[in-house]
Amino acid sequence: MRRTDTRTPNTTPLPAAIQLPWWPGNWDPWMPHQLAAKLADIDARWCVVGGWALDLFTGVVHREHEDLEIIVPRDSFPLIRQRLEPELTFYVSGAEGQWPVDTAGTAYDKYQQTFGRDESTGKFVLDVMRVADTGVWELANHPEIVRPWSESIEFTGAGVPYLRPEQVLIYKALGINDAEEPRLKDSNDFLYVLPYLEPGGRAWLEHTLALLRPEHPWLRTLDLVTTG
Known part of the structure; x- marks a missing residue:
């Protein structure tokens, strides 16, 4: 990468x-x-x-x-x-x-x-x-x-x-050079790891991503998981 x-x-x-x-x-x-x-x-x-x-x-x-x-x-x-x-x-x-x-x-x-x-x-x-x-x-x-x-x-x-997985995922969410959309394999990694994330790690990822990319597509998925 x-x-x-x-x-x-x-x-x-x-x-x-x-x-x-x-x-x-x-x-x-x-x-x-x-x-x-x-x-x-x-x-x-x-x-x-x-x-x-x-x-x-x-x-x-x-x-x-x-x-x-x-x-x-x-x-x-x-x-x-x-x-x-x-x-x-x-x-x-x-x-x-x-x-x-x-x-x-x-x-x-x-x-x-x-x-x-x-x-x-x-x-x-x-x-x-x-x-x-x-x-x-x-x-x-x-x-x-x-x-x-x-x-x-x-x-x-x-x-x-x-x-920590949530910190790995924030890199993947922001793209290779902090400019592009996530690659397909990074989005797949996100969906794979999401069920394993502890509530604190998931909250950190959601909060950080909302600060940096408030329109990021992963936020909707994180919100659905959090709210059920």
């Missing part, structure tokens, strides 16, 4: 990008439990996001996943990289293509997505999104929407951290 970074634009030209195919056929994503084993005891906050986070919440894999996405604080990315780099090469990914992390220059600050690639297979296995961490979770492009990390991350019984 390609996302737009929200930091102040840097007018310095970007280095020349390389073109590494990143569509689904060039992904062979790790499973969340595999990644958790590799990052065991690391001194960095991280959690699974996207569709996999919803399946970790419900305990059921309800569809195939094209990738594995996690978020980490920007300052913690070097720790993640150091732990995984014996197996992976990391590339900053943006609209122009990709850049090896060490030569990404201004692209590193412009784009938050960082793909981990297994060079022995040529497949991407992990999407690491480097995010701001001011002590709370903050919704991209909406700094007024925050939540304590203690209320934002849950763990499976096996210890895999994932972002």
Whole structure:
């Protein structure tokens, strides 16, 4: 999933990008439990996001996943990289293509997505999104929407951290770049997870979505569920 970074634009030209195919056929994503084993005891906050986070919440894999996405604080990315780099090469990914992390220059600050690639297979296995961490979770492009990390991350019984489902769904509701309508698979994810949401999580999602997109089609569904 390609996302737009929200930091102040840097007018310095970007280095020349390389073109590494990143569509689904060039992904062979790790499973969340595999990644958790590799990052065991690391001194960095991280959690699974996207569709996999919803399946970790419900305990059921309800569809195939094209990738594995996690978020980490920007300052913690070097720790993640150091732990995984014996197996992976990391590339900053943006609209122009990709850049090896060490030569990404201004692209590193412009784009938050960082793909981990297994060079022995040529497949991407992990999407690491480097995010701001001011002590709370903050919704991209909406700094007024925050939540304590203690209320934002849950763990499976096996210890895999994932972002709360209502917070995953607000990303999906707003579209890839906070501008488009939800994709079909995101709307399907919403309908799948909705019966599992706790009342507090459902209320948070409805309230937040009403603030940001008062005409959003998911609000009618949320209202029907709430009012019965």
